[in-house]
Amino acid sequence: xxxxxxxxxxxxxxxxxxxxxxxxxxxxxxxxxxxxxxxxxxxxxxxxxxxxxxxxxxxxxxxxxxxxxxxxxxxxxx
Amino acid sequence: xxxxxxxxxxxxxxxxxxxxxxxxxxxxxxxxxxxxxxxxxxxxxxxxxxxxxxxxxxxxxxxxxxxxxxxxxxxxxxxxxxxxxxxxxxxxxxxxxxxxxxxxxxxxxxxxxxxxxxxxxxxxxxxxxxxxxxxxxxxxxxxxxxxxxxxxxxxxxxxxxxxxxxxxxxxxxxxxxxxxxxxxxxxxxxxxxxxxxxxxxxxxxxxxxxxxxxxxxxxxxxxxxxxxxxxxxxxxxxxxxxxxxxxxxxxxxxxxxxxxxxxxxxxxxxxxxxxxxxxxxxxxxxxxxxxxxxxxxxxxxxxxxxxxxxxxxxxxxxxxxxxxxxxxxxxxxxxxxxxxxxxxxxxxxxxxxxxxxxxxxxxxxxxxxxxxxxxxxxxxxxxxxxxxxxxxxxxxxxxxxxxxxxxxxxxxxxxxxxxxxxxxxxxxxxxxxxxxxxxxxxxxxxxxxxxxxxxxxxxxxxxxxxxxxxxxxxxxxxxxxxxxxxxxxxxxxxxxxxxxxxxxxxxxxxxxxxxxxxxxxxxx
Numbered sequence: 001x002x003x004x005x006x007x008x009x010x011x012x013x014x015x016x017x018x019x020x021x022x023x024x025x026x027x028x029x030x031x032x033x034x035x036x037x038x039x040x041x042x043x044x045x046x047x048x049x050x051x052x053x054x055x056x057x058x059x060x061x062x063x064x065x066x067x068x069x070x071x072x073x074x075x076x077x078x
Numbered sequence: 079x080x081x082x083x084x085x086x087x088x089x090x091x092x093x094x095x096x097x098x099x100x101x102x103x104x105x106x107x108x109x110x111x112x113x114x115x116x117x118x119x120x121x122x123x124x125x126x127x128x129x130x131x132x133x134x135x136x137x138x139x140x141x142x143x144x145x146x147x148x149x150x151x152x153x154x155x156x157x158x159x160x161x162x163x164x165x166x167x168x169x170x171x172x173x174x175x176x177x178x179x180x181x182x183x184x185x186x187x188x189x190x191x192x193x194x195x196x197x198x199x200x201x202x203x204x205x206x207x208x209x210x211x212x213x214x215x216x217x218x219x220x221x222x223x224x225x226x227x228x229x230x231x232x233x234x235x236x237x238x239x240x241x242x243x244x245x246x247x248x249x250x251x252x253x254x255x256x257x258x259x260x261x262x263x264x265x266x267x268x269x270x271x272x273x274x275x276x277x278x279x280x281x282x283x284x285x286x287x288x289x290x291x292x293x294x295x296x297x298x299x300x301x302x303x304x305x306x307x308x309x310x311x312x313x314x315x316x317x318x319x320x321x322x323x324x325x326x327x328x329x330x331x332x333x334x335x336x337x338x339x340x341x342x343x344x345x346x347x348x349x350x351x352x353x354x355x356x357x358x359x360x361x362x363x364x365x366x367x368x369x370x371x372x373x374x375x376x377x378x379x380x381x382x383x384x385x386x387x388x389x390x391x392x393x394x395x396x397x398x399x400x401x402x403x404x405x406x407x408x409x410x411x412x413x414x415x416x417x418x419x420x421x422x423x424x425x426x427x428x429x430x431x432x433x434x435x436x437x438x439x440x441x442x443x444x445x446x447x448x449x450x451x452x453x454x455x456x457x458x459x460x461x462x463x464x465x466x467x468x469x470x471x472x473x474x475x476x477x478x479x480x481x482x483x484x485x486x487x488x489x490x491x492x493x494x495x496x497x498x499x500x501x502x503x504x505x506x507x508x509x510x511x512x513x514x515x516x517x518x519x520x521x522x523x524x525x526x527x528x529x530x531x532x533x534x535x536x537x538x539x540x541x542x543x544x545x546x547x548x549x550x551x552x553x554x555x556x557x558x559x560x561x562x563x564x565x566x567x568x569x570x571x572x573x574x575x576x577x578x579x580x581x582x583x584x585x586x587x588x589x590x591x592x593x594x595x596x597x598x599x600x601x602x
Contacts, residue, residue: 027558029572031524032299033325033490039299040329052299 001046001068006061013037021062025055048072084218085247086150088285090115096261096287102140103264103311104292109140111287114147120200121148125179127216129154131226132197133177135161135168136271140292141199143280145181148199150243153216154179156225160272164563174238175226175444220244226444227274227376230486230494230569234501238444241274245379245438250281252419256370256384257315257343261287264340265315266308268296273492275348278380279317301329309338317345319491320352320371321522327355327362336363347372347381348491349523350479351413360388368392373415373477376493377453377463379438382424383416385476414476415469425457431483432469433462485590487516489525492568496525496590499561499569503527506560508553513580514571515594525571528593529557530579550576 003021010019013034025035035055042064043049048071050064058067093115100108109117121144125132132149136142136158149156157175159168161183172180172194179195224243228236259265265283267290269275283290295307308316318326323346330336337344344367351371359369368389374381386392418424423435439461442450453464468480487494496514503512510532517526531553554574561570581592 026572027555029524029526031490031572033321033522036299036301036325037328040301040332043300043302044332049300049302051303052297055299 001042001065003061003065005045006042006065006068009038009041010061013041019061022060024059026059030059042068046072083220083247084243085224085250085281085285086147088247088250089147092285092287099261099287100289101284102143102290102292104140105294108289114140114144114284117144117200118147118151121145122151122216124200125149125152125154125197127152130178131155131157131176131223133157133159133172133175133180133194135159135181135183137161137183138267138271138292138297141183142271143284143290145199146280147284150224151216153218153222155223155240158225158227158272160270160566163566166564167566170235171228171238174228174236218243220247221441223441225274225277229376230492230498231449232485232495232497232501234498234505236498237446237449239376240441240444241376241379242441245440246277246281248421248437249379249381250277250285252421253278253282253381254286256381256419257282257345259283259286259288259315263288263314264291264312265289265317266296266311266313267292268316268318274376274380275317275319275491278345301326305335305338309340312340313338314340315343315345316341319348320346321349321488321490324352324355324522327358330362331358337367339366341367343368343370345370345372347374349488350415351387353411353413356387356413364388366390371413371416373479375434375463375465377440378422378434378465379440381419382422382434382438383418383477385414385416387413412470412478412480414472415479416477417475423460423462425462426469426471427464429483430468430470430480432465432467432477433457434465435460435462439463487523487525489516489523489568494525494569499525499527499565499571502561502565502569503529503557505564506557508532509557511580511588513588513590513593515590517573517594517598524573525569526573526575526594526598527557527571528575528577528580528597529553531576 007019007021010025011017014028014030016028032052035052039050039055046068048068050067050071054067058064093111097112098110101111101114102109125148129152132154134142134145134156146156157177159171177194179197181197181199220243222243223240224246226238226240228238231237259282265279265288267279269279280290291311291313293307293311295303368391369387371385371387372381373383421436421438425433427433442454455462455464466483466486468483470478470480485496487496499514500512503509508531509529511530513528515526516523553576557574558570575597577597581589581596583589
């Protein structure tokens with residue numbers, strides 16, 4: 001998933017079209033429950049199962065896309 | 079010696095019947111009933127008889143359960159203190175509850191508080207084999223306080239609710255019946271150990287001879303991991319906040335999946351159940367699973383009302399007949415919150431307020447006689463708790479929730495008085511005025527705060543002229559950090575917006591909903 005795809009998930013879950021690549025999910029109204037929707041959508045689309053700690057660590061579309069990419073490589077190598 | 083119906087007698091009974099069954103499973107290991115009993119008694123002996131109010135820095139681990147049982151065995155009063163809370167909040171909770179003794183986490187360097195005794199939990203391995211048949215010397219009564227938990231208070235300080243031993247014994251028995259628990263059951267430990275919902279999981283399970291299962295994947299945020307864990311651990315009972323269950327149902331619908339076949343009972347509660355998610359659940363292949371909606375307040379102890387919404391026993395209740403499509407005119411049907419359990423007395427006030435009486439009532443709010451007198455009232459010669467919930471009563475005896483009589487909100491199932499959040503934010507030196515409203519974002523309720531910048535020097539509440547958007551963003555971030563240092567995360571608004579002025583009512587009070595309506599579109 002690239003940055004745009006992750007931004008689209010944020011927009012849908014937050015019901016807010018003004019998500020940018022550097023928008024922090026938890027500052028834009030996201031909480032732990034809405035976070036589960038993002039994590040489920042990422043797992044469904046990319047096959048990468050991230051958890052809350054990953055998301056708190058990378059709360060923006062750009063950071064999360066990087067995390068998905070590196071986790072995806074680990075999955076492929078394993 | 080406990081009074082005849084004490085909870086600890088029920089626990090001892092389960093230990094006697096099932097000494098070698100697993101009481102707790104965690105990280106692939108188990109504690110048997112006799113091991114847990116020994117650990118709890120060792121803890122009780124270390125505390126000494128009648129230790130008073132004992133705070134426990136309650137991490138999610140079997141040690142916290144041993145501490146709870148040990149405190150009750152010693153005749154003390156359990157107070158969970160969330161180790162994740164900021165230190166000022168923990169200190170306020172300890173002070174408000176009269177906590178004289180603190181059990182820190184096993185690996186902690188907890189700051190000491192003058193006058194508070196620190197008692198380390200004995201290690202399970204060291205104490206397991208050392209219990210003798212000595213008689214516990216402590217004598218307890220049904221009116222003795224068993225635990226103290228906190229609800230949100232409008233003044234900015236949480237209100238300590240004191241629950242007697244009688245209440246937890248009566249309710250634990252009622253919940254064993256409601257859940258139909260058997261020793262074969264494996265109950266997932268899901269609720270935070272710092273809220274009373276966890277007692278719904280712990281106490282009926284451990285007085286039945288069933289197994290309480292701790293697992294990290296219950297809380298990872300990944301439903302994929304959680305569902306695999308439920309199957310691998312052969313979980314039979316889930317007790318989930320309604321808001322979390324809503325997300326679970328969405329996930330199952332999106333995945334075209336259902337719950338693992340080992341699950342027989344799903345208990346939900348904490349806030350109103352979405353009719354749309356209930357319709358989704360019924361459309362999934364969940365017919366063999368009991369879905370039970372529950373209602374209760376901390377002041378009336380865990381659960382007072384329940385109803386089967388779906389599954390094998392739903393025909394006995396009214397839940398199955400409730401239409402789940404929006405009715406004509408767009409008015410959404412309300413999902414019933416339940417009928418009173420056998421131990422509950424109920425009374426409907428003139429304004430439709432639900433009053434709850436019976437043996438499960440709390441003793442009151444510690445140190446707050448006025449707040450106690452306001453909410454615990456006499457009807458006839460009986461004592462009742464005013465819930466603040468407006469309810470409707472159907473012909474078949476089921477209640478529906480029609481709203482609140484005050485401004486209290488439910489944030490992820492936790493009661494929040496917006497006045498408490500406003501009082502905390504007002505403590506920030508650069509905030510002149512504040513309004514906190516509950517807003518529904520994407521199908522669930524979160525907090526939004528609207529703040530007006532004030533002059534720090536004289537406390538003037540007029541807007542500082544010439545402020546830029548950057549100043550506003552800095553102040554909003556600053557207020558967020560300020561709150562995170564002082565209050566639990568459920569009291570930190572998801573959205574904090576600096577605005578030029580608030581909306582006021584004709585009588586000059588801050589209009590929370592009006593302020594939200596004016597600025598909601600600008601909140602991005």
